[in-house]
Each structure stands twice: as structure tokens, then as C-alpha cells.
Amino acid sequence: MKVNENTEQLVSRYLNGECTTEEQKELIAWIGKSSSNQKDFLEIKDTWDSLRNTHDGSDEQLVFFYKNRYAKAKTSKNLWISSLTAVAAVLIIGLLVSTLIPSQSNPKQIGKMQVFSVPLGSRSKVVLADGSIVNLNSGSELQFSSTFSSDNRVVNLTGEAFFSVTTDKQHPFVVKTKDFDVRVTGTKFNVCSYNDNSYSTATLAEGIIDLKMNNSLELVKINPGIKFQLNRKSNEHTLFEADIESEIAWKDDQFIFKNIPFPELAKRLERWYDVKLDYTDKRLQNYNFTGKFKNQETIWQVLDALKLTSPIDYTKKTFRGFTITYKPLSMK
Amino acid sequence: MTEFDQLFRKYHKRLLLYTLKFVDSESDALDIVQNVFVAVWENGKFKQNEDIVRAYLFNSVRNSCLNYLKHQKIVRKFESETSLMFKEIETVHFQSGEKSLIETENLQQINDAINSLPDIYKEVIFLSRFEGLKNSEIAQKLHLPIRTIETRVFRALSSLKEKISQKSFFILLYMTDSNKI
Numbered sequence: 001m002k003v004n005e006n007t008e009q010l011v012s013r014y015l016n017g018e019c020t021t022e023e024q025k026e027l028i029a030w031i032g033k034s035s036s037n038q039k040d041f042l043e044i045k046d047t048w049d050s051l052r053n054t055h056d057g058s059d060e061q062l063v064f065f066y067k068n069r070y071a072k073a074k075t076s077k078n079l080w081i082s083s084l085t086a087v088a089a090v091l092i093i094g095l096l097v098s099t100l101i102p103s104q105s106n107p108k109q110i111g112k113m114q115v116f117s118v119p120l121g122s123r124s125k126v127v128l129a130d131g132s133i134v135n136l137n138s139g140s141e142l143q144f145s146s147t148f149s150s151d152n153r154v155v156n157l158t159g160e161a162f163f164s165v166t167t168d169k170q171h172p173f174v175v176k177t178k179d180f181d182v183r184v185t186g187t188k189f190n191v192c193s194y195n196d197n198s199y200s201t202a203t204l205a206e207g208i209i210d211l212k213m214n215n216s217l218e219l220v221k222i223n224p225g226i227k228f229q230l231n232r233k234s235n236e237h238t239l240f241e242a243d244i245e246s247e248i249a250w251k252d253d254q255f256i257f258k259n260i261p262f263p264e265l266a267k268r269l270e271r272w273y274d275v276k277l278d279y280t281d282k283r284l285q286n287y288n289f290t291g292k293f294k295n296q297e298t299i300w301q302v303l304d305a306l307k308l309t310s311p312i313d314y315t316k317k318t319f320r321g322f323t324i325t326y327k328p329l330s331m332k
Numbered sequence: 333m334t335e336f337d338q339l340f341r342k343y344h345k346r347l348l349l350y351t352l353k354f355v356d357s358e359s360d361a362l363d364i365v366q367n368v369f370v371a372v373w374e375n376g377k378f379k380q381n382e383d384i385v386r387a388y389l390f391n392s393v394r395n396s397c398l399n400y401l402k403h404q405k406i407v408r409k410f411e412s413e414t415s416l417m418f419k420e421i422e423t424v425h426f427q428s429g430e431k432s433l434i435e436t437e438n439l440q441q442i443n444d445a446i447n448s449l450p451d452i453y454k455e456v457i458f459l460s461r462f463e464g465l466k467n468s469e470i471a472q473k474l475h476l477p478i479r480t481i482e483t484r485v486f487r488a489l490s491s492l493k494e495k496i497s498q499k500s501f502f503i504l505l506y507m508t509d510s511n512k513i
Binding site: 005025043045051053062 | 337340344345352365366370373415417418422432433434437439442447454463464466473482485490493
């Protein structure tokens with residue numbers, strides 16, 4: 001393709017939305033000069049368009065489609081509506097981040113289980129048939145039987161989720177995890193139980209919850225503001241006062257951490273941004289980190305901030321992979 | 333999963349990307365795609381052979397976009413005329429039967445093709461298309477003049493375009509060969 005450098009820059013600027021009106025006119029003139037110019041331009045733009053990083057909301061949109069169908073069908077009282085009720089019962093409503101649930105995995109049916117999984121780098125929200133709302137954090141999976149209803153409120157969780165459970169004293173809501181079951185009647189609480197974490201936790205924002213560990217009969221009652229933490233190795237648990245705001249900030253797209261060791265920070269960043277952070281230097285493990293990222297910063301901005309304020313440096317290795325190294329801050 | 337669900341999942345994202353070529357507003361684009369699926373549901377077209385359905389979906393979406401653009405012209409009288417000229421050139425091009433990569437290629441494969449680019453190209457595509465950075469921000473990040481970044485973005489796209497068309501060519505060769513045997 002014979003395109004001079006100036007035109008290359010012009011096209012590139014146009015695609016990125018950085019062209020002035022004058023430059024747009026210049027580009028139009030170039031396109032009008034020959035049909036091959038036009039073809040080149042449109043093919044380059046087409047390639048650019050095909051790489052657009054829009055979130056894949058296919059499932060959300062499919063549910064939306066059925067919901068509208070169902071609303072229409074209801075008025076005409078067709079027979080097939082009953083089969084659609086099941087589909088409409090579970091609505092994914094607001095999806096919070098750009099990259100979303102891959103279409104093949106959500107919601108899918110395993111036997112008679114409904115599964116919602118959220119990939120790394122994304123967060124999502126599910127409204128259950130009983131009206132309870134579940135916010136799911138990156139890399140989490142929520143499972144429940146297709147018979148889930150306001151009489152049968154049992155879900156399985158791997159990963160982290162914030163539950164706002166509709167009050168119903170007759171029918172307790174149960175969250176089952178690998179380590180413990182949480183039983184409530186109507187509360188707001190956060191459960192974090194990733195398979196690769198050394199701790200599993202439950203933190204209560206409102207109401208009261210009963211927690212039963214899988215390998216003992218002991219029932220633990222948790223009061224608002226209290227965090228239950230289970231060490232998965234020693235199987236010992238502790239209860240302590242928690243900072244609710246920072247615990248559940250993730251559901252509002254804020255990344256807040258208070259006094260956490262570097263390995264935990266690295267793990268959380270990996271899930272939040274769907275990246276891989278490699279580090280070998282043992283000295284890194286000695287540092288604790290506190291911080292707030294509230295404006296959906298990119299991974300680059302977060303790493304730059306860490307680099308400026310702590311003895312850390314980074315290099316980009318692969319497409320979504322970074323190597324973190326120890327580098328003492330120069331004190332001047 | 334029903335036939336319709338499969339079709340919806342397979343083509344929803346691609347149709348949305350295609351719509352976004354012509355329509356800037358994402359929520360309007362989502363509406364356009366939904367309406368096309370409503371039509372396909374109601375007229376039962378989704379039961380036909382996939383090639384026919386695909387062509388039908390992309391044509392319907394493009395026609396809806398044209399109507400939308402016509403309407404926008406009236407609504408946004410004061411919008412600069414140059415930006416509309418680009419849209420016009422583009423719609424005429426695709427109306428004449430030209431196919432977009434979004435229609436003919438698997439999106440995953442296009443994304444995979446990025447990995448076969450030289451690192452300096454891969455980097456600018458990653459930063460602009462996935463991280464959403466402007467050319468000027470990329471220039472700052474990589475400590476390079478903005479013109480260098482602009483040139484790289486263009487060349488990265490040309491090279492990607494070549495690779496994608498070449499790849500289909502190879503597949504074609506392979507198929508002809510195996511037919512001989």
C-alpha cells in the first residue's frame with residue numbers, strides 16, 4: 001500500500017477521535033482522490049472496528065429479549081409463556097465493567113444447576129427469584145438449583161460475593177461455600193471464599209447471621225460490623241471488628257485495601273485486572289499496603305502508583321503479564 | 333439451548349460491533365440489534381440455513397443503521413458536516429456488497445492474530461484498543477513522539493489486515509488440497 005507517513009498519522013488520528021475539523025477535511029480530500037485510497041482507508045477502519053473492546057453482554061441481552069417477549073405474551077395469554085417464566089425469573093441487571101461474562105459460561109446449566117460465573121477482570125450483579133441481590137466479584141461463581149424460589153433459598157459460592165437478602169423468617173437463605181455455610185433470614189453481608197486464598201471470610205453489614213463450619217457442629221453467630229475469618233490451613237477462626245466500607249467497596253467498582261501484605265495485594269490485582277503478576281524476591285513479602293483506587297484506574301496507573309510509593313518496580317512481559325521486582329526507593 | 337438462543341449468542345456481539353461502525357451511541361446500537369432479533373424471532377427466519385440468516389442479520393442491521401442515520405441528520409442539524417461525510421462514504425461502501433471482517437471472520441481469531449504481530453505493534457494495539465488509551469497517552473507512556481505512535485497504529489492495523497486475509501487464503505488452499513486426495 002502506498003501511503004505516506006503523514007496520511008498514516010492522519011488516519012490513525014481520525015480513528016482515535018483526535019482529528020480537528022481541518023484534518024478531517026484533509027483526510028476526506030485524500031480519500032476522494034482515488035478509489036484505492038478509499039478502499040485502503042475503509043479496510044483499515046474496519047480492522048480497527050473489529051478490535052473494539054466492547055463488553056460482551058450477549059446473555060444479559062438475551063434475558064432482556066425474553067423479558068420483553070414475556071411482557072408482550074402475558075397480555076395475549078399464549079400457552080408458551082410458562083416455559084419462559086423460568087428464563088425471566090433470573091435477571092442479570094446492571095453489569096458493571098466493560099469486559100463481561102463469556103457467552104459460553106453464563107448462565108449455563110449443569111444437571112439442574114444454574115451457574116453464573118464472572119471472569120477475572122469483571123464484576124457482575126444477579127437478582128434471584130426471591131428478590132435477593134447478589135454482587136459477584138471477579139473470578140467468582142454462583143450456583144443454585146433450577147428449583148430456587150422464595151421457598152427454597154440455597155446457593156453455592158466460590159469466590160467473593162455481597163448478598164442483600166430479602167427478609168423471610170420462614171425460609172432461611174443459605175450460602176454454601178467450601179469451608180462453611182452461612183444461614184440468614186434477611187441481611188446484608190459479604191462472603192469471600194476463593195479456592196486459592198489461605199483465608200475464607202464472612203463480614204456482616206446489617207442484621208444477623210449464623211455460620212456453620214463444614215467440619216464441625218459449632219454454630220457461630222456474627223453481629224453487624226464483625227468479620228469472621230477462617231484460616232484454611234490450621235482451621236482456626238477469629239472474629240474481629242471490620243472496616244465494612246473498605247470490605248465491600250469492590251461492589252461499587254472501587255479497589256480499596258487496608259494494611260494487606262504484598263502477596264494478597266498481588267492476588268487481588270490479578271483478579272481485578274485479569275493480569276498475571278510474577279515476583280520472586282522474598283523481600284516484597286515484608287511490605288504491607290494501604291490504598292484506594294476509586295476511578296477505575298488502569299493496571300498501568302496502579303503499578304505506576306505502587307512504583308512511586310514503595311520499593312517496587314515492574315516490567316511488562318507478556319500480553320497481560322508483568323514481572324514485579326524489588327527496587328529500594330531512592331531517598332533524596 | 334434453543335436454536336434461537338444459539339443464534340443470538342453467536343451473533344449478538346458481532347452485530348453490535350457492526351452497528352457501532354455506523355452508530356456512535358452504544359445504547360442506540362443495542363436497541364437496533366434487539367429490534368433485528370425481535371424481527372427474526374417473529375418472522376421465523378432463524379430456522380433457516382445459517383448462511384442465509386447471517387446475511388439477513390447483517391443486512392437488516394445495516395438498513396436499520398441507515399434509517400437511524402437519516403433520522404440523526406434531521407435531529408442534529410448543527411453537527412459538523414464532515415463527520416457525516418465519513419459515515420456516508422462508509423455506508424455506501426458496505427451497501428455495495430463489501431463485507432466487514434466482523435461479518436466474515438471469527439472475532440476470536442482476529443484477536444488471536446494480534447499475538448502474531450511484532451511486539452512494538454502488539455503494544456500499541458493493546459494500549460489503544462484494550463486499555464482504551466489515546467495516541468497522546470500512549471506516546472507519554474512509552475516516551476515516544478506522538479507521530480511515531482500514530483504511524484505504528486496505522487502499520488499495526490495494515491499488518492493485521494494482511495495477516496487476516498492471508499490466513500483465510502491458507503485455509504482455502506488447504507481445503508483444495510484435501511479435496512484432491
